[in-house]
Amino acid sequence: MEKIKEIVRKGLCGGVIIGFGGVAFLLSPNKIIGAILFAIGLISVIIFQANLFTGKIGYITRDSENIRNLWLMLLLNIAGASVVGLIFSPLCHEAAAALISQKLQINLIDAFIKSIGCGVSIQLAVSLFKKTNNITS
Numbered sequence: 001m002e003k004i005k006e007i008v009r010k011g012l013c014g015g016v017i018i019g020f021g022g023v024a025f026l027l028s029p030n031k032i033i034g035a036i037l038f039a040i041g042l043i044s045v046i047i048f049q050a051n052l053f054t055g056k057i058g059y060i061t062r063d064s065e066n067i068r069n070l071w072l073m074l075l076l077n078i079a080g081a082s083v084v085g086l087i088f089s090p091l092c093h094e095a096a097a098a099l100i101s102q103k104l105q106i107n108l109i110d111a112f113i114k115s116i117g118c119g120v121s122i123q124l125a126v127s128l129f130k131k132t133n134n135i136t137s
Contacts, residue, residue: 004072007051007069007072007073007076008072008076010049010050010051010073011050011051011072011073011075011076011077011080012076012077012079012080013048013050013051013080014045014050014051014052014053014073014076014077014080015052015076015077015078015079015080015081015082015083015084016080016081016083016084017041017044017045017048017050017052017080018041018042018045018052018077018080018081019080019081019082019083019084019085020041020084021037021038021039021040021041021042021044022038022041022081022084022085023084023085023088023091023092024037024038024040024041025037025038026092026095026096026099027088027091027092027095042122042125043135046125046126046129046135047135051073051076051077052073052077052122053070053073053074053077054118054119054122054123055122055123055125055126056070056073056126057070057119057123058123058126058127
């Protein structure tokens with residue numbers, strides 16, 4: 001039971017942190033500054049040892065409990081990020097709609113390749129941190 005409480009706490013925390021990173025990205029007047037602010041959100045997830053689905057999926061095993069916990073973590077990440085999104089929706093609704101419209105123009109194969117690249121980048125960052133226990137390495 002204690003393990004589930006920790007998964008819930010860390011999963012919600014990861015969603016909230018990445019939600020703030022997304023809001024910072026959307027509200028930033030400059031794409032580069034927005035990307036840096038979003039990256040700070042990702043670094044915060046690592047520093048605070050929150051659980052983010054994209055950082056954990058690379059460590060999946062065939063253990064059914066591990067798979068169940070991973071899906072629970074994904075739902076909690078979505079819930080945490082959604083709460084932040086709802087709170088800040090009045091401030092970033094237009095920016096989010098513009099970004100969605102822009103992303104829908106990307107062809108599916110390009111979007112798929114970019115998403116794989118993003119996932120690999122996140123996985124490498126998490127793996128490096130786990131090996132060195134240092135975010136600057």
